Amino acid sequence: MTGQHILVIDDEPDIRNLVRDILEDEGYEVSVAENAQQAREQRRLRKPDLILLDIWMPGTDGITLLKEWQEGDGLPCPVIMMSGHGTVETAVEATRLGAYDFIEKPISLARLLLIVNRALEANHLAQENIGLKQQLPEVQVPIGSSQLIRELCEQTRRVAQHDTAVLITGEQGSGKQTFARYLHKLSSRSDGAFVVLSVISHSGETAAKELFGSEKDGQLHYGLLEQANGGVLFIEELTDLDLTTQAHLLTALESNSFLRIGGTEAVHIDVRVIAASHKDLDEAVRSGHLRNDLYYRLNVVPLSIPPLRDHSEDIPELVEYYVNLFNTQQGLAYRHFPVSVQNYLRNFYWPGNVRELQNLVQRLLILGHEPEVTMDEVEMALGGRPLIEGGESSVISASWTQLPLREAREQFERQYLQLKLDEVDGNMSQLAKLVGMERTHLYRKLRALNIDPKHREGG
Numbered sequence: 001m002t003g004q005h006i007l008v009i010d011d012e013p014d015i016r017n018l019v020r021d022i023l024e025d026e027g028y029e030v031s032v033a034e035n036a037q038q039a040r041e042q043r044r045l046r047k048p049d050l051i052l053l054d055i056w057m058p059g060t061d062g063i064t065l066l067k068e069w070q071e072g073d074g075l076p077c078p079v080i081m082m083s084g085h086g087t088v089e090t091a092v093e094a095t096r097l098g099a100y101d102f103i104e105k106p107i108s109l110a111r112l113l114l115i116v117n118r119a120l121e122a123n124h125l126a127q128e129n130i131g132l133k134q135q136l137p138e139v140q141v142p143i144g145s146s147q148l149i150r151e152l153c154e155q156t157r158r159v160a161q162h163d164t165a166v167l168i169t170g171e172q173g174s175g176k177q178t179f180a181r182y183l184h185k186l187s188s189r190s191d192g193a194f195v196v197l198s199v200i201s202h203s204g205e206t207a208a209k210e211l212f213g214s215e216k217d218g219q220l221h222y223g224l225l226e227q228a229n230g231g232v233l234f235i236e237e238l239t240d241l242d243l244t245t246q247a248h249l250l251t252a253l254e255s256n257s258f259l260r261i262g263g264t265e266a267v268h269i270d271v272r273v274i275a276a277s278h279k280d281l282d283e284a285v286r287s288g289h290l291r292n293d294l295y296y297r298l299n300v301v302p303l304s305i306p307p308l309r310d311h312s313e314d315i316p317e318l319v320e321y322y323v324n325l326f327n328t329q330q331g332l333a334y335r336h337f338p339v340s341v342q343n344y345l346r347n348f349y350w351p352g353n354v355r356e357l358q359n360l361v362q363r364l365l366i367l368g369h370e371p372e373v374t375m376d377e378v379e380m381a382l383g384g385r386p387l388i389e390g391g392e393s394s395v396i397s398a399s400w401t402q403l404p405l406r407e408a409r410e411q412f413e414r415q416y417l418q419l420k421l422d423e424v425d426g427n428m429s430q431l432a433k434l435v436g437m438e439r440t441h442l443y444r445k446l447r448a449l450n451i452d453p454k455h456r457e458g459g
Contacts, residue, residue, distance in 0.1 A: 319361055
């Protein structure tokens, strides 16, 4: 991972070189420029994390340059102004245009390092807060004590130690971004940015511009690849990238460089890409929606996130987490989920996975008034959907989960066999094969459950 990059712009070579040497001794990567034209060129070559800008320079002065950047694509990073004979009016103007701070010459090196550290830290926190607002209440660390989740967390920890591309697959809402953030947190890039490309909100040329940035008429737009330099770029759905953008991304990953849209010189980057998908990627390659060379380039280390129904024992822990989260962050009233409700939730199919559970908890906290969540509330919030997946033809309801075991088993078997009878259109020979029972035993079971094959439900 590269160090943070600082651009020093000053027409006095002694000051310029002194500041560069001091900052390099502190571990920063430093570029220098002696005028506005060189500053534009250095900024075009590489996105800085911080700029030190002299106010009084021949030709275009620092205030004019600051205004130019502010009116363009906005300031790319914190800017600290420097001047040997600045005025209060100048400092106010620089602050109005977005400058982080103002340093007087001769420069106190102790003060310079203090302000630089503060500016970089403030910018890091600001970017982190933006990311949190965009994805909250996304879980930052995987929640769950099941063996499945514990093994996946251990696998993620091992993957985090190797700076390779990662491909995360799993159903929608299963927590792919959660594990991507967890991996980033454990890696050597944890101090770097975690930048998300949500392809669904872009398409074609728009997605390419968002990813690679652009240069046009002197205006510079930094894309997400540059914003993720030194950190991670997370692609939410790989197959949503058009084939042309996929080709450019592959070239960027292989060469660690790319051209901005409209640009003519390569931009060098050091980025770890974590891509995700809820689709069948082998089928996407076969159908031509995903380049096979990009697929193999990203599929160095695969992570497969299980659906919530495969680790339903984690649901009580997840519910508790979300109740506390919404209570703390949104001020929603705390409500207790009794064991019977938790049991019900553990037996639900959860087609929307963890995200659906999160939304359910939030809805129940918002709409409910009693201190304890009731079964009726949950059933209503879930829209009366079955606990077991069966699509439109499903007749298996949730009511039997509240019965004693013997009665629940009888209701389940009755509804199960009625469903299977419909599937085979009442053919007892096919039914016996389908359910794996000998026909004599099957007839006996049907009689015990008061099921008449000739007068079945839906028949």
